[in-house]
Amino acid sequence: MRPYGDTTGDGMVQLSFTLPVPCDKRAEGAALQLAGKMGLDPAMVVHAKQMGERFTFFVVYGRVNHLVDLSAVQVVERDFPLLSAKDVNALIKRRLRRKLVVVGACIGTDAHTVGIDAILNVKGIAGEKGLEYYRELRVVNLGAQVAVPDLVEAARAEKADAVLVSQVVTQRDAHLHNTREMSAAFREAMPADRRPLLVVGGPRFDELMAVELGVDRIFGRGTTPREVASYLVHALITQKAKAA
Amino acid sequence: MSGKLDLDPVVVRRARRLAQKAGRPVVDLARSHTTMSVERAVLRLAGVTGADADGIPWVNRLVDAVVADVGLGHGAALPVFDALAREGLDDVTLLAQKAAAGSVRFEVPAGKAATAAKRASRRAVAAGIRRIDRRRAERDRLIKRHGDPAIGLGRGAASDAPSETDRKRPWIYIIVATGDIYEDIPQAQAAAREGADIIAVIRSTGQSLLDYVPEGATREGFAGTYATQENFRLMRAALDESSRELGRYIRLTNYASGLCMPEIATLAGLERLDMMLNDSMYGILFRDINPIRTFVDQRFSRQIHARAGIIINTGEDNYLTTADAVEAAHTVTVSQLLNEYFAHEAGLADWQLGLGHAFEINPDLPESFRLELAHALLARELFPDAPLKWMPPTKHMTGDVFRGNLLDGFFNLVGAMTGQGILLVGMMTEAVVTPWLSDRDIALQNVRYVLNAAGGLREDFVPAPGGFIQSRARQVLGEAVELLERIVDDGLLNAIADGTFGIMKRPADRGKGLDGVARHEADYYNPATEILEAAA
Numbered sequence: 034m035r036p037y038g039d040t041t042g043d044g045m046v047q048l049s050f051t052l053p054v055p056c057d058k059r060a061e062g063a064a065l066q067l068a069g070k071m072g073l074d075p076a077m078v079v080h081a082k083q084m085g086e087r088f089t090f091f092v093v094y095g096r097v098n099h100l101v102d103l104s105a106v107q108v109v110e111r112d113f114p115l116l117s118a119k120d121v122n123a124l125i126k127r128r129l130r131r132k133l134v135v136v137g138a139c140i141g142t143d144a145h146t147v148g149i150d151a152i153l154n155v156k157g158i159a160g161e162k163g164l165e166y167y168r169e170l171r172v173v174n175l176g177a178q179v180a181v182p183d184l185v186e187a188a189r190a191e192k193a194d195a196v197l198v199s200q201v202v203t204q205r206d207a208h209l210h211n212t213r214e215m216s217a218a219f220r221e222a223m224p225a226d227r228r229p230l231l232v233v234g235g236p237r238f239d240e241l242m243a244v245e246l247g248v249d250r251i252f253g254r255g256t257t258p259r260e261v262a263s264y265l266v267h268a269l270i271t272q273k274a275k276a277a
Numbered sequence: 278m279s280g281k282l283d284l285d286p287v288v289v290r291r292a293r294r295l296a297q298k299a300g301r302p303v304v305d306l307a308r309s310h311t312t313m314s315v316e317r318a319v320l321r322l323a324g325v326t327g328a329d330a331d332g333i334p335w336v337n338r339l340v341d342a343v344v345a346d347v348g349l350g351h352g353a354a355l356p357v358f359d360a361l362a363r364e365g366l367d368d369v370t371l372l373a374q375k376a377a378a379g380s381v382r383f384e385v386p387a388g389k390a391a392t393a394a395k396r397a398s399r400r401a402v403a404a405g406i407r408r409i410d411r412r413r414a415e416r417d418r419l420i421k422r423h424g425d426p427a428i429g430l431g432r433g434a435a436s437d438a439p440s441e442t443d444r445k446r447p448w449i450y451i452i453v454a455t456g457d458i459y460e461d462i463p464q465a466q467a468a469a470r471e472g473a474d475i476i477a478v479i480r481s482t483g484q485s486l487l488d489y490v491p492e493g494a495t496r497e498g499f500a501g502t503y504a505t506q507e508n509f510r511l512m513r514a515a516l517d518e519s520s521r522e523l524g525r526y527i528r529l530t531n532y533a534s535g536l537c538m539p540e541i542a543t544l545a546g547l548e549r550l551d552m553m554l555n556d557s558m559y560g561i562l563f564r565d566i567n568p569i570r571t572f573v574d575q576r577f578s579r580q581i582h583a584r585a586g587i588i589i590n591t592g593e594d595n596y597l598t599t600a601d602a603v604e605a606a607h608t609v610t611v612s613q614l615l616n617e618y619f620a621h622e623a624g625l626a627d628w629q630l631g632l633g634h635a636f637e638i639n640p641d642l643p644e645s646f647r648l649e650l651a652h653a654l655l656a657r658e659l660f661p662d663a664p665l666k667w668m669p670p671t672k673h674m675t676g677d678v679f680r681g682n683l684l685d686g687f688f689n690l691v692g693a694m695t696g697q698g699i700l701l702v703g704m705m706t707e708a709v710v711t712p713w714l715s716d717r718d719i720a721l722q723n724v725r726y727v728l729n730a731a732g733g734l735r736e737d738f739v740p741a742p743g744g745f746i747q748s749r750a751r752q753v754l755g756e757a758v759e760l761l762e763r764i765v766d767d768g769l770l771n772a773i774a775d776g777t778f779g780i781m782k783r784p785a786d787r788g789k790g791l792d793g794v795a796r797h798e799a800d801y802y803n804p805a806t807e808i809l810e811a812a813a
Contacts, residue, residue: 049715050715051713051714082718084471084715084718085467085470085471085714088714088715090715090718145483146486147482150482150483150486151482154564154565155563156563158482158500160672160674160707162598165565176789
């Protein structure tokens with residue numbers, strides 16, 4: 034199949050972009066050349082407007098000849114459903130019948146609370162509110178440079194359902210060492226069925242390393258609070274119910 | 278009241294009285310406590326500058342050393358200037374360096390030594406405040422020279438604002454945020470050329486939780502650029518250049534919030550920033566900063582802003598991003614009234630109150646535009662002499678950029694029809710990417726079209742007596758009065774602890790920065806407060 038403009042198979046698409054040149058004939062030619070290289074044939078510059086002294090904004094319409102083969106589409110499915118804050122709260126309220134307790138921290142010498150704060154603070158990130166905003170979550174944010182034994186103790190005292198750890202600093206693989214130390218400490222301190230869900234996050238983690246690091250889940254760059262909340266509900270409520 | 282909404286003046290007076298009653302105990306608390314950051318701000322005014330090799334400002338090292346020896350409750354001025362005299366030094370930064378090396382012992386002076394330290398500290402701090410005064414006079418001169426885009430006010434304009442009663446248009450406010458001050462500068466200058474009157478440099482995520490102000494020019498930030506004195510200076514100088522080129526004074530905005538609020542306010546005054554985000558409760562609710570710390574820091578910051586001629590912007594838009602914009606409309610009004618009270622108490626004039634509100638009602642709701650008009654007009658009529666800050670939609674921006682651009686157009690139209698003073702330009706790519714050059718251009722085109730096509734519509738826009746808009750505005754005001762009554766009964770700190778605002782529960786004995794708060798001892802002395810309050 035092809036994109037649909039106003040007739041089946043016409044392949045029409047629209048496109049807008051900026052080129053770092055002043056607006057003139059040559060600039061329009063450059064826009065058409067780019068469109069051509071992107072596979073638009075024929076292409077029409079329907080709008081060109083200079084911005085400042087040396088930029089031009091273009092809107093281009095044109096036909097692409099590429100075919101899309103639906104049977105060859107591959108997607109990596111998220112293994113848990115993305116829920117709204119409302120659904121997360123409703124599920125916890127109905128199924129857990131108490132607040133779900135989350136303890137968060139930056140461990141080791143890492144003082145970068147940017148990550149954990151983005152996920153936990155109400156302020157949130159990327160237009161999404163942090164976990165504190167969820168009525169049915171009780172969030173305890175221990176902040177920066179928390180020693181692993183203190184984290185374990187806090188998790189025990191707060192009866193944490195989940196522990197969220199953020200690691201930004203990666204010098205000499207500190208994030209990996211710290212995470213291993215943390216998961217080992219929890220394994221030692223608590224029996225498997227009483228251990229909170231262990232979740233780590235940070236921009237340099239490989240999301241596939243969870244097993245190797247002894248944690249339940251790793252979240253990489255660009256993770257939003259809603260994804261984390263949805264995962265917590267999935268792992269602690271939905272999936273558990275299935276297993277039982 | 279100018280009367281487009283026919284609000285009952287008795288109810289309006291009652292709302293203000295209640296806000297005052299609710300805020301009074303918090304002001305008393307602020308007057309009887311100090312914080313690490315307030316004391317650091319005082320010492321910055323007294324001339325402490327620079328940072329150690331690790332980037333920790335000398336002013337932090339100095340206050341830490343004072344607190345370790347004598348505690349925080351006496352204030353830093355007396356112990357520092359007493360030590361300065363004993364050491365035979367005349368440079369406070371040098372004293373800070375010696376203190377950091379552990380070679381100075383601080384004590385609380387008594388008798389003659391106390392009198393001498395008081396006099397010396399007052400002289401040093403007065404010099405700092407005079408520098409702020411000179412920057413303010415400089416701003417007035419530059420505005421006169423380059424011209425000022427007329428700002429929208431409810432009726433006759435106030436002293437320092439343009440005197441034209443019926444202004445042409447709101448100030449157009451644009452955000453830059455690359456993380457790199459040297460990248461921000463050309464972007465800001467380009468935005469000014471495209472029509473922006475105000476440039477706001479968004480801070481790096483997480484700066485509000487740093488307990489020190491970074492030093493020097495910075496080129497790396499998370500989703501924003503660090504607020505530092507040097508960054509302030511560089512951007513102000515660049516915008517002075519743009520002001521000359523464009524023949525209108527371009528204002529610069531930053532954020533006095535977080536754990537270092539009083540220091541950042543001070544640096545803003547010293548570097549002639551023109552507006553500062555400075556909400557009375559934002560840090561408490563959205564950053565979990567201790568309530569008492571926030572109110573103490575807040576009062577000092579606002580006293581500095583008052584002196585520096587800085588316009589504050591409050592953060593009521595944030596409530597609407599967490600709560601429903603229709604159900605929670607009255608919490609915005611309540612917060613505006615509280616912000617107004619706290620601001621007046623700290624010496625700010627009406628023309629300095631950029632009270633915030635936002636276009637955040639779900640566009641799928643029937644009559645959502647009329648509801649927005651009602652809410653925006655209510656703010657306009659309640660605060661006729663304040664340059665209200667009108668914030669664009671964010672919550673219901675979905676990534677559908679075409680619909681987003683339409684929403685922004687309606688947002689601009691409400692701004693024009695209700696005479697908002699500061700229009701934060703909405704981006705159709707909100708929630709998609711940090712704005713591209715073309716996004717900003719399209720957004721400004723949208724603003725220009727609306728202001729050009731409907732700039733004077735405010736004159737003709739008179740809601741029908743007893744109609745939808747009037748009734749809605751009165752309902753919101755009524756709910757605001759009810760909430761204020763509850764807050765007065767409960768106490769503001771308890772209300773905050775119970776989650777009245779933006780649903781966050783913030784008890785007074787919790788939150789970040791609590792360990793940097795102390796009750797005044799009997800001999801507490803703060804020369805800055807003394808000077809600022811004497812003038813007010």
